[in-house]
Amino acid sequence: MCTNSISKLRYIVLIIGLIAPISLQAQHSHFTAADQTHSDDPRGTLEMDWKLPNITKVVTAAWGFSFGIETYPRKGMPIQTLVDGKICQTGSYFSFDVDDDFIYDVDEDITLTVLMRDKGCENFTITYDKNVQSMAQVFATSTPIGNGWYEATVVLERARFVNSGHAGTDFTITAIGADAFNLKMDETHTLTISNITITRDKKVATAKPKGKLKINTADENGKIVPARIGIYALENNWMPLPSNKAIGFDYFSDKKNELFLRSQGWRPDYWPSENRHFFYTDGNYTANLPIGKYKMIISKGPEYLISETEFEIKQKEITDLKIPLKRWINMPENNWYSGDAHIHFQRTKKVNQSLNQIIQAEDVHVSNILEMGNPGGTHFHQYAYGKEGQYINGNHALVAGVEDPRTVHHGHTIALNVTKNLHNRDDYFLYHKVLAAYKKQGGTTGYAHVDRNWFNDEGGLALDVPLGVIDFLEIMQYGEMQTHLWYHFLSLGYKLLPIAGSDFPYLDHPGSVRSYVKIDGTFTPENWFKGFKAGNTFVTNGPMLSFLVNDMPMGATLELKKGDVIHVKAEVKNYIQIDTLDCLELVINGEVVKKVKATNGANTITLEYKQTIEKGSWMAVRASGKDRALAHSAATYVHIDSSGHLQKNTLKETAQEQIEYLETLRDNNLKELLEIEYHEAAPGINELWLKHKDEMNDRINEVIKIYEDLLKNNQP
Template sequence: MHRTSLPVVAIYSFLMSGFLFLFEVKSTLAQAQQTGLLKLDIRDGLTGKLTPVRVRLTRAGKSIIETPNQTVAVSYGLWDHADGFAFQPDSSFYVSGQIKLQLPPGTYQLTLMKGNEYINQYHTLKIKPGKVFQKTYTMTRWINMVARGWYSADDHIHIRRSPRENQPLMDWIQAEDINVGVLLKMGDFWETYYPQYAFGVKGNYRQGNYLLTSGQEDPRTPELGHALSFGATGAVRYGKNYYYYDNVFDELHKRGGLTGYAHQAESFHGYRGLTLDGLRGKVDMLELLQYCVSSHPLHTEYYYHLLDLGFPLTATAGSDFPWCGHDHDHGPPEQSARIGNARFYTNLDKPFSYESWKAGVAAGHTFVTSGPILDLRVNKTLPGDRIALKKGDKLTIKAEAHGHPLQTPLDVLEIVAHGRVLGRVTKNDPGQSSGHLTIEIELPSVVHGLWIAARCYGDSMQAAHTTPVYVTVDEGGFYNPETVETYLNQSTSYLLELEKELDMHQDNPEFRAWYYKKGLKTRIDETRQVISELRSKLKNH
C-alpha cells in the first residue's frame, strides 16, 4: 500500500505545481495588461552618456510606493540606524541613468535633478494599460564650474561605509554633482557612529572628477560644539580626555588633516569651542553654510568675530545628511535633507586630485553656497589669498554672482569688508538681473589692513559667501580696529559661560564638561592670556 501511493503523490504534486505556474503566468499577463511600463534613459548633455540623477515620481501629489529595480540604494539614518534605504527623505530616489517600472494607468509627475549646476526638469507622464511609455531625457547645465577650475564638495555626510558601499555612494554624489563627498565618522562622549573603513588615501574612492573620502565629526559635546576634520591619514579620538579638543586638533594636523567647527559654531555652544581653540590657532575652517540651524542657511556672526580679531578662517559647507535640511519630510525637494543641499567650491591651480583639492581648501580658495555661484577678485587675487600693501596703495575689488532665473534667482550681491557693506547691487538695478549680478569698486587709498569678502542672497533659502581676501598694510594685520574691543569682550564672556558650566555637576550623562574642569580651566586661562596679549598689541597699533 505504501509503495503504490508514492506515484499518486508525485503526480498530484506535479499537477499542482504546474497549475500554480500557469496561474502565476496568467496573473502576470493580466497585471501587465492592467499596468503600463515606464522606460526612461537619462543622459548627460555634454557626454551623451547615461548619467546618475535624483528622481521624484508622484501621482496626484503623492509619491509612488515602490522604486524601480534600477534604484541605487544605501542604508542610512539618524544615529547610524537603518531609517532609509531606497527612498530619500523627500521620497526621491537615485538611479544611474535608467528607469524601468510597471505603473498603474494614470497621470504622473516626474522630476529629474542633478545638483545645483544642472537645470531641474519637470515632466508629466501618461501611463496607459498594456502600453510602454519610453523616453530619453537629457540633463543640461546652466553653468559648468569644473570648466572654470572650481570643484564642489559636501564636507558633512553621515553614512557608514565599507568598500562595498563605494560604488552606490559614488552614484549618489554624481547624481548631486558633488565632486568631493566627505563621509564623517561621528562620535560623542560614549560611542562612535557611521564607521569608515579607512582614512587618508586608503579611504579614497575616485572616478574621474568625483571622489569619496573620509573625515570625522568628533569630539562632539553640548558644551563646546561639534568639531570637524578631514584630510588626515587616520581618525583621532581620546576617550579619556574627550573634552580636550586641542589635543585632537594637534594630532590631526600632524596627520595632514584640516580642522574646524561645524554648524556655523551656533549649535551646541560651538562658539565657546571656537573661541577656546580658534584664538589659540588650532582651527583652520568653519562650516559657514548649512540647514541645521534654520531654513536660512548662511550665519556669519561667529565667522566675522574671528575674522575681525585677525584670525584667517576658511569657509566650508556641508549638508549634515541625513540630519539636516529645510523641511526635512515634506516640501520642495530642492532644499530637503539631501546630500549637497549645502556645499562649497574650491579653486584648484592644478588638475583635480585628492592632494590638489586639500591644498586648495588649506589655501582658503573657497566659497560656500546653497545655489548662487560667486566669483571674487581683489587686485585679481582669489579668496584666501593675502595681499601686502603699503599705506596709500589702492585696491580694485570685483565680485560677480551667477544664477539661474528660474532655479536659482539672484536678489542681492554685496562686497563686505570688516563686516561692513562696501558695495551693493540688486537684480532691479540697471544692467543687473536675477541671473547675473556684478559689482566693481576701487579703494583709492588703503590706510589699514582689512578682510574683504563677497556674499550673495537669492530667496530666503539661497545664499553664498566667499572666504575673504586678507589685506595687510605696512606688515600689519587685517583685524578690525572698530570692533576688536567688542569682540575681545565677547570672547571673554564666552569663557565665563564655560567656567559657569564647569561649576555645575551634571547628572545628565551627556554633559561631562564638569568632569574635565581642571584641564579646561587651564585652556581657558591660556585663551585669556591670548586675549590680554591681543588687547595690548592691538591698542598699540
C-alpha cells in the same frame, strides 16, 4: 545604542539604569534579547515586546528620529506597567509598524484611537508617513473617559504607510515634553499607552492595471549618468514607490531607496512639486506603474537645469523616456569643483559604488564621509582613512573624515582628509590635543553647526581659534548662512575659511549646500584640499561667485602700503529657475560697503569697487536671492606694511565677546542630558569632565590672557 566597545549585555544594564528613576509602577524591563536593530545606529534603537492588534513591531529609541522629526527621551525609556489589570507602556517615544497585510502603500485617511493613562497624556504628538507631505506632524489631545483613563481619536490624512519611518515603522507617538531639545523632565516627558485601535476609513480600492516605465538620464555629452528623480501622479500628486532599480542605501541603520527634501527651516531647497519625496538612479531606471498621467522631475545638482516632463502610462505598454540633462553652467571647465564637508554614511568597500552614484546624482565632487563620535564611542564607521579610505570615480570622490570630539559642552568638531581616527575617551574634553594631532596628519580642522546655538560652539571656538588648531567654520547648513562668529574672528586678526555641510542624514540630503574650490592641475582629492587650504573657495546653495581683489583670488593675502588702491571685481550668477537674485554685497571688516541690486530679474550681478587702503583689512562678497539662494566667498586679506588685518575699532567688542564665552565655559556645569546620544555618552561623562576640568580651566585662563593682551596692545 552601543558601539563595538560596549557589549549588548552592558547596554541592556545601562538602559535599565536609565529607566529606573522614572518608574511609576514598574513591573519589569520589557526589551527582547535581540533589542538592537543595528550595531552602528546612534539612535539607540530597541524593539519592544509589545503586542497590539494590526501592529507587527514597536520600536523605541534613546534618541528618536522619524519622518524628519526629532525626539529626546533621555531618561524616558519605556517601562511596562500594570494599571487596572491593563498592561501599559510608559515612555517618551514609540514608533509603530502597521501590519503590511492590513495597510501598505495606500493613500487614504487612517483613524487611530489611543487608550491612555492619566499622567502626561493630555497632549502628545503623532508623526507619520503621509502622501505628498514629507514631514507630517499632528498634535493630539486626549479626553477623560473615567477612572484616570483618557482616549484620543486622531485621523491621519492621506496616510501612506510604506515602512519609511524609524526602523521600518509607519507612525510615531511622542510625549509633548520630549519633542524639544530641552531639559524638561516633568510628567509631560512621558506618557502611558495601553492600546491603539487602527481603523481604515474606506474599503481597499481595486488595484489599477499597470504599464512599464523606462528612464535613461544622460549628461550634456550623451553619457548615461546618475540623477535624482521624483515621479508624481497628476491626479493627486501621489508618488509610486521606487522599484528595486533605485539606488539603495543606509539611512542611519534603516535600509531605504527613497528620501525627501526637507520642507522646514529657513530656506528649504527648491523643488517644483508639493510632494518632496524622491529617489536616486544610476541613469537607467525601470518600474511598473499604475496606468495614468504623471509628472517627472529630475535634477543633478545646482549646475544643471531641473527637468520637468509629463507622461502617460498605458496598460501593458512601455513608456520609454530618454531625458537629456542640460547645464546652465560648467564649473569644472574652469577648475572649480564642489564639495560637501559633512555627510554621514557607514562605509565599507562594498557600498562605495552605490554611495558614489548618489554623490554623482547630486554632482558633489568631494564628499567628506564622517565617522561621528561622542564620549562613549563612534558611529558611521569608515573602513579606512587617508588614500586607502578614498574612493574615486572620475571627478567624484568619497573621502573619510571625522566629526569628533563632539559634545554639547563646547561644540562639535570636524577633521577632514585625515589618515587615522584618533577617538580617545581619556582626553575627550581636551579638543586642542586631538585637533592638533589631526593637523599633524595633514588634516583640515574646524567646527560644525557654527552660530546655530545648539552645542555651545561659541565656547569651543573662543577657546580653540587662538591656539591655532582651527582652519574652518561650517557657516552654511540647513538652508541658512551664519556669519556672526566668523566675521568677529576675522576682525580679531585670524584667518579662517568658510565651509558648507549638509549633515546628512540629520538635516539635509547630500549636497544641499556645498563648498566650491578652485584647484590647480587635474582633479584629485589632494588638489581639492590644497585649493581649499589656500582659501580660493566659496560656499553656496546654488549661486556661483567670482571675487578678485587687485586680480588676486579669494583667500589671497595682499601686502600693500598705506595709500595703495584696491580694485574689487565680483560677480554672481544664478540659475533663475531655482530663485531670482536679489543682491551682491561687498563686505569689508564686517560692514557692507557696496551693494548691487539685481535689475529686471537678471540672473547675473556684477560689482566693482575701488578704494584707497589706509589700514589692514579683510574683505569678502556675499549674494542672496529673493527666496532661498545664498552664497559667500572666503575672505581676502589686505595687510599694510605686514600689519595684519586686526580691527582696532571693533576690538573691544569682539575680544570681550570671546572672553565672556570663555568665562561662561569655565563656569558652566556639564549638561549631559543635552547630549544627543545621552544613552551612550552619559555613563561616566561627569567623572571624565571633572578629570579634565582643571586642565581645561588652565587653557581657558591662558586664552583669556591672549584676548586681554590683544586689547592691551592694540588700542585704537
